[in-house]
Amino acid sequence: MSVTEARLRDCFLRGLAGESTAYHAFLQELSVHLRAFLRRRLSRLPDEVEDLVQETLLAVHNQRHTYDAGQPLTAWVHAIARYKLVDLLRRRAGRDALNDPLDDDIDLLAGSDTEAADARRDLAKLLARLPDKQRLPIMHMKLQGLSVAETARATGLSESAVKVGVHRGLKALAIMIRGGP
Amino acid sequence: MKTDELVAMLASSVEAVPLHSSERRHAIALACGLPVALALMVVFIGVRPDITEAVALPMFWMKLAFPAVLLAGGAFAAIRLSRPGGRMGVTAVALAAPVLAIWLLAAVTLAGAAPAEYGLLIFGQTWAACPFMIALLAVPLFVALIWAMQGLAPTRPALAGAVAGLVAGAGGALVYAPHCPEMAAPFLGAWYVLGMAIPAIAGALLGPRLLRW
Numbered sequence: 001m002s003v004t005e006a007r008l009r010d011c012f013l014r015g016l017a018g019e020s021t022a023y024h025a026f027l028q029e030l031s032v033h034l035r036a037f038l039r040r041r042l043s044r045l046p047d048e049v050e051d052l053v054q055e056t057l058l059a060v061h062n063q064r065h066t067y068d069a070g071q072p073l074t075a076w077v078h079a080i081a082r083y084k085l086v087d088l089l090r091r092r093a094g095r096d097a098l099n100d101p102l103d104d105d106i107d108l109l110a111g112s113d114t115e116a117a118d119a120r121r122d123l124a125k126l127l128a129r130l131p132d133k134q135r136l137p138i139m140h141m142k143l144q145g146l147s148v149a150e151t152a153r154a155t156g157l158s159e160s161a162v163k164v165g166v167h168r169g170l171k172a173l174a175i176m177i178r179g180g181p
Numbered sequence: 182m183k184t185d186e187l188v189a190m191l192a193s194s195v196e197a198v199p200l201h202s203s204e205r206r207h208a209i210a211l212a213c214g215l216p217v218a219l220a221l222m223v224v225f226i227g228v229r230p231d232i233t234e235a236v237a238l239p240m241f242w243m244k245l246a247f248p249a250v251l252l253a254g255g256a257f258a259a260i261r262l263s264r265p266g267g268r269m270g271v272t273a274v275a276l277a278a279p280v281l282a283i284w285l286l287a288a289v290t291l292a293g294a295a296p297a298e299y300g301l302l303i304f305g306q307t308w309a310a311c312p313f314m315i316a317l318l319a320v321p322l323f324v325a326l327i328w329a330m331q332g333l334a335p336t337r338p339a340l341a342g343a344v345a346g347l348v349a350g351a352g353g354a355l356v357y358a359p360h361c362p363e364m365a366a367p368f369l370g371a372w373y374v375l376g377m378a379i380p381a382i383a384g385a386l387l388g389p390r391l392l393r394w
Binding site: 015016017018019020021023024027028031035050053054057058059061062063064065066067068069071075076077078079080082083087116118119122123124127138141142143145146147148163170174178 | 182183184185187188189190191192193194195196197198199200202203263264265266267333334336393394
């Protein structure tokens with residue numbers, strides 16, 4: 001197991017346990033690796049890279065409950081990145097853009113790329129299109145950093161409705177990104 | 182929104198997430214789908230009238246064990262395939278073994294029988310209804326398993342859908358067996374296998390559409 005894998009996995013598992021700072025560090029470092037990984041594979045579609053980095057990060061977050069602690073984190077993340085990449089290429093029907101084999105999961109952590117281009121798609125605009133019971137919990141909890149209880153008080157929703165709203169809202173965001181169900 | 186902002190948003194106020202969600206969701210699906218299928222069988226077609234005598238016969242238990250083993254192996258395969266990057270691994274053996282075993286038993290049975298008996302051993306009395314009934318009884322479990330997988334993240338949706346169909350088919354065969362009067366291995370090897378293959382094929386076709394995420 002590489003040092004990077006061990007460090008990322010540790011941060012991720014602490015994030016799963018509810019530690020925001022560790023989870024933030026995980027997503028931050030992962031985005032750097034994802035950018036390099038996707039840029040190599042989308043060399044003919046450079047404008048798509050940052051959008052796909054964001055889409056993959058959102059998928060990693062939404063699907064984080066599917067991680068099996070017995071598996072290498074790299075393999076899990078790679079499978080998500082590859083799935084989202086294939087999905088994008090299928091959407092664009094631009095198979096020509098593939099210039100690397102996709103099934104080399106060893107090198108996901110090999111590259112790093114901190115130069116984030118601007119995403120073309122604005123997630124903030126997509127967020128604004130969510131229904132209130134999803135948008136408000138996300139705004140309060142995820143953008144202003146309020147707790148579940150504070151968000152519940154601010155929105156008048158129950159605490160479980162707040163949690164469900166955040167969860168469903170982020171899933172709905174992923175569905176909007178890939179263009180409908 | 183910049184990627185750093187997205188990262189900050191996703192990481193703020195994260196809730197603890199329980200692990201083993203794939204196991205849990207599949208367990209719920211089995212616990213919901215199987216009793217519904219069993220109830221449908223009891224209400225609409227009923228257990229065979231001679232059930233009290235049938236339970237004394239080894240072949241009756243063989244008929245339950247065959248789909249039960251497939252169901253268990255398939256459930257583990259489904260749990261794995263519902264996670265990103267999940268592979269069938271050893272569970273593929275657990276799926277192939279019971280089918281090969283029943284075919285071997287069928288071959289042995291046919292080899293020891295007179296050619297005049299082949300028709301009865303293979304077709305029995307109910308071959309025309311059997312695969313159809315098994316596929317029909319598979320529906321509740323199939324719906325439950327697709328629900329389970331939709332809350333997870335299969336990266337090979339056709340294979341995951343096929344396995345969901347196969348597990349549902351095995352569940353259908355399991356609850357159909359106490360109704361079914363047939364006791365010959367060649368019958369099971371042909372019509373039970375076909376009955377389980379129907380939902381498996383349906384799952385392979387529907388998977389890419391139903392299991393996108």
